[in-house]
Amino acid sequence: MKRILLILLTIALVIPAMAQPEPNKQQQRNQRYQQIQSAKIAFFTAELELTPKEAEEFWPVYNQYWKERETVIRRVQGTLRNINRSLKGEQAMTDTEFKNQLEIYISGSSEEGAIHKGYFEKFLKILPPKKVAKLYVAEEEFRMKMIHQLRGTGGPGTPSDQKQPK
Template sequence: MKRHIRRSLRIILFAAGLLSISLTGAFASVPDGPEGPHGHGDEIRNMKIAFFTDALQLTPEQSEKFWPVYNAYWNARREVGKKRREVYKIIREGRAGEQQFKDLLGIMDAERKVTSDYIARFRQILPAAKAAKVFVADEDFKNFLIRKAASGGPRK
C-alpha cells in the first residue's frame, strides 16, 4: 500500500513539474502571448490577468504599467529555465562533470538576479505591498491551475 502511495505521489509531483515547465512558456507573453500547449492559451491568459488584477488590486493605471514589466520578467525566467533544462539534460544523460556544477550555480545566480532585478522594477511601478504580492500571486496562480487541471482543466 505504501508503495502505491509513493508511486502516486511521484506521478503527481512529476505532473506538477511538467505543468510548471509548460506554464513558464505559456505565460511568457501575458496578455498577448502564443496559444498554450493544449489550445487554452487565451483562456489561461485571461484567467491569469483576472487573478492577478484581483490578487494585487491593480488599478487600470497600474495594470497598464505592470503587464509589460511582468511579461519581461517571464521572458527572463523562461530564458534561465531553458539553460537549466539544458544542464539537467546533460546530467540525466550521465554526462555530468565539474562543469555542470559550475553551470548549475551560475543558473541559480541568474535566477536570483532575475528575481532581484524585477523586484526593483515592480517596486518602481507598484507600492511595496503590491510588489511583494507579485511573487505570491505567481505561486497561488500556479497552484490554482494545478487544482483546475486535476479537476478537469479549462473548459471551452
C-alpha cells in the same frame, strides 16, 4: 437504394472529417501556454487589484521579467534533463561534462536571483510595496494552482481534494 444512399452520405461526411489535420504537439503546447498566460493575467489582475494606470505600467514590465526568468528556467531544466539522462545511462557524459552542466545549473540560480532583485526595484517604482508583496504571493499561488490542475487534484479546499465518504 435508400441504404446505399445513406452509406454514401455517411462516407461523404466522414471522409472530410477524417482528412482534417490534427494539431501537432507544438501547436497544442502553444495553445495551452496561451491559455495558461490568459488565466495568469486574470488571476494576477484580481489578486493585485491593479488600477488601470498601474496595469498599463505593470504588464509590460512583468512580461519582460517573466520572459527573462523563463529563459533561465528553460536553460536550467534542459541542463537537469541532460544530467538525468546521463545518470540513467541514456547518454554518456564525462566528469568534465557533468561539471559543466552543474555549473550551468548553479549559475541559473544566481541569474534568477539577479533577475528577481532587478525587477523588484522596477516593480516598486510602479506599485506600492503591499502590491509587490501580493505579486510574489500570487505567483506562488498560481504556480500551485497549475500544479494541482495538472495533477487533477484541483487544489486545497476543492471537492476533488476532499475525501469521499465510503
